[in-house]
Amino acid sequence: MAVSISLILISATLTALGWYDDLSKHAGAGMLVPITGFANSMVSPAMEFKSEKLITGSSTKIFSISGPVLVFGICASVIYGLIIFIFQF
Numbered sequence: 001m002a003v004s005i006s007l008i009l010i011s012a013t014l015t016a017l018g019w020y021d022d023l024s025k026h027a028g029a030g031m032l033v034p035i036t037g038f039a040n041s042m043v044s045p046a047m048e049f050k051s052e053k054l055i056t057g058s059s060t061k062i063f064s065i066s067g068p069v070l071v072f073g074i075c076a077s078v079i080y081g082l083i084i085f086i087f088q089f
Contacts (some may be wrong), residue, residue: 004035011039023035038069 013021020040 007035011036012043015040015043020076041069 011020014023
């Protein structure tokens, strides 16, 4: 758990500082593992629209990329769970 939290915090910090893209060019796929890539996809739009202030900029754009991933992931897990529940008996 601590490793996951650390990876998310480091990835978000590097994105906020503008270093994530430079490091990913040199590190390649090592920087694009799902947990760090997801943190990057959440922070990038927020940083891009921070000039529009907190509510109308950062807060509304934070889920612009990762929002559909969350919605479809949750829907797929519910459907999969229902299928498993139905065919379990």
